[in-house]
Amino acid sequence: MFLNKRKTLVICHDLHTLYPEEGNGWLLKALYRFQISTMLKQSTPVAISRYTRNELNHYFRDSAKLNIPVVYDGLEDFWFDQEKNKLDTNKSALPDLYILTVGTDAWYKNLALTIDLLAVLPEEYSLLKVGEISDKNKAKIEALNLDRRIYHHEHISDQTLQGFYRNAQCLFFPSLSEGFGWPAVEAMASGCPVVTSGMGSIKEVCGDAVLYGNDIKSYVACVETLNHKPTRLQYVEKGKKRAANYSWENTVDFLLRIK
Structure with a gap:
């Protein structure tokens, strides 16, 4: 791998490959470490959060000397347009009251806890899951007799996803590790x-x-x-304001300043 350090930015999102929870063998980890070490030496590295930068410093001691800049990811303008984008799935097909969870069924997404939460919420609550469900968690759902309270979708459009966000009681996001946290920012x-x-x-x-x-x-x-309307509106407005910090215009502007 040969990179021009003066012309190359490498953006690090996360280091989950090195986490013991991933269960990867020593050879894969060694190759991954070699690739990251090479990029740290031959490019200008950027982290998408302070958390990710700290992880780089933890796994790669020399990275701390580089004072790696943090440049947060951005969102397309689409997510902020509350009027133009309409749900392209029949709203009547959605449960009346549901919590939403979005993402893969990787260990750090903590879907098992989401299922446990649904089991103790009142019966009128459903779970809308966007993304895969592992066989292990399907068995858990069946064992807890929650099949009828779970709605499952994969490979949907952004328009549909935004509609799911806008009609949900909340996004439930009990992740154990995130480099940035796309679903939370999209929801806000x-x-x-x-x-x-x-x-x-x-x-x-x-x-x-x-x-x-x-x-x-x-x-x-x-x-x-x-369920308390003033509290709900408070978090809706706070979320919109916070999400507005993450635009691609800001991201590109920060990246250009680095070079």
Whole structure:
């Protein structure tokens, strides 16, 4: 790998490949470390959050000497347009009251906890899951007899996803590790309150614009707090304001200043 350091920016999103939870073998980790080390030496590295920069400094000691800049990801203007974009799925096909979760079923997305939360929420709550569900979690859903309360979608349009955000009670985002946290920022921009763990980069990115929990009891309290209309509107407005910090114009402007 040969890069022109003066002309090359390499943006680091996360280092999950090196996490023990990933279960990767030593050879894959060694190759990954070699690639990252080479890029750190032959390019100008950029991290998408302070959390990611700290992870780089933890796994690659020499990176701390580079004073790696942090440049947050951006959102397309689409997510902020509350009038133009309409749900392109029949709203009547959605449950009346649902929490939304978006993403893969990787370990750090913590879908098992989301299923546990649904099991203790009142019966009128449903879960709308966008993204894959592993066989393990499908078995968990069946064992808890939650099939009828879960709506599952994959490979949907951004228009549909924004509609899901705008009609949800909240985005439930109990992630254990995020380099940036796209779903939380998309939800905030779309006017959807967010209930989250605050782990990884989430507190850094979302600030006080979302509700935080750390166990099932606190998550239930957060979700049900949003039944209070003034509180809900407060978090909708705070979320929109916070999400407005993350535009591609800002991101590109910061990147150009680095070079």
